Amino acid sequence: MGDTPNAQTASLDRQSEMNGHAASADIPRSSIMEGELAGQANTSTVPRGVARAEVTADLKPENPLELRPVKVGYTPKSYIPNTPLSVATISFILGITFSFGIAVCFLGHTWNLWWSQWPLGVYIAAWATFHWGEFAVTAGWNREKCSVDSFLLENGATYHIAHGSALIEYLTTLYFKPELKSHPYASLIGLVFVFLGQALRSAAMIHASTSFSHQVAFRKLRSHTLVTDGVYAWFRHPSYAGFFYWALGTQLLLQNPVNFVLFSIILWRFFYYRIKPEEQALIRFFGQEYVQYRSRVGTKIPFIP
Numbered sequence: 001m002g003d004t005p006n007a008q009t010a011s012l013d014r015q016s017e018m019n020g021h022a023a024s025a026d027i028p029r030s031s032i033m034e035g036e037l038a039g040q041a042n043t044s045t046v047p048r049g050v051a052r053a054e055v056t057a058d059l060k061p062e063n064p065l066e067l068r069p070v071k072v073g074y075t076p077k078s079y080i081p082n083t084p085l086s087v088a089t090i091s092f093i094l095g096i097t098f099s100f101g102i103a104v105c106f107l108g109h110t111w112n113l114w115w116s117q118w119p120l121g122v123y124i125a126a127w128a129t130f131h132w133g134e135f136a137v138t139a140g141w142n143r144e145k146c147s148v149d150s151f152l153l154e155n156g157a158t159y160h161i162a163h164g165s166a167l168i169e170y171l172t173t174l175y176f177k178p179e180l181k182s183h184p185y186a187s188l189i190g191l192v193f194v195f196l197g198q199a200l201r202s203a204a205m206i207h208a209s210t211s212f213s214h215q216v217a218f219r220k221l222r223s224h225t226l227v228t229d230g231v232y233a234w235f236r237h238p239s240y241a242g243f244f245y246w247a248l249g250t251q252l253l254l255q256n257p258v259n260f261v262l263f264s265i266i267l268w269r270f271f272y273y274r275i276k277p278e279e280q281a282l283i284r285f286f287g288q289e290y291v292q293y294r295s296r297v298g299t300k301i302p303f304i305p
Helices: 007-016 048-059 084-110 118-141 157-176 184-211 238-253 257-286 288-296
Strands: none
Touching (some): 118 157, 118 238, 257 288
């Protein structure tokens, strides 16, 4: 939803951030251009060149290495330094992780190691792709909100525990009961879910462009309009649905029955309680227009109409 919360809704935004899952907000389209908010100050009595210089100065980071989003009022919340060096380092690490996953996928069978199976390689590569893709799409289509936060690497302890639990179940079962991992069709179905889920989420972020935000906000800007075309004509919250099926696909890929059930419950509960307040705000913003849209288009997440 909206781009930047006001002081009264800051606590709601913090509560609505993804605790354990990568999240996004499907929000009304905004056409705000760089510097628009800063340029709203009264400059009628100030020469145009001076006013423009002051606005430009306000947008310049104090630290030349700082990667500050140009959207006034948006502050990165990551503990990772918000600098190009951090972005380069994280991208390098994710690239190495992706390459390792690809190597395990295509060459693992030649290593004669009990754990070097192609589903594990795809899982590792998919995880790296997801986080790098979040930043890349934000940088390409939503520059005004781009920061080191856009990697979504600090989704909270629950998120990392969930992925750690998935690896533990996979490796433990593979070591002690390898026959339980002998269902290649399950892994292939999971691979399809991972691919389609990633594609759906990225498509939603690209289509919404500057209207997309990883944070839910509860204040409507004057330039907001409701996005109901493109992928939003089929999914009311396509980025949520995309992540939901991507995450479940990873557990099918690994043939993890325990974590598949846990992921299903935790993700459903998360999105159920995230969507409710978000849609209440959208109804305040757009009234019957959003009510009619909601009645036409479902979330495509089971039991969340």
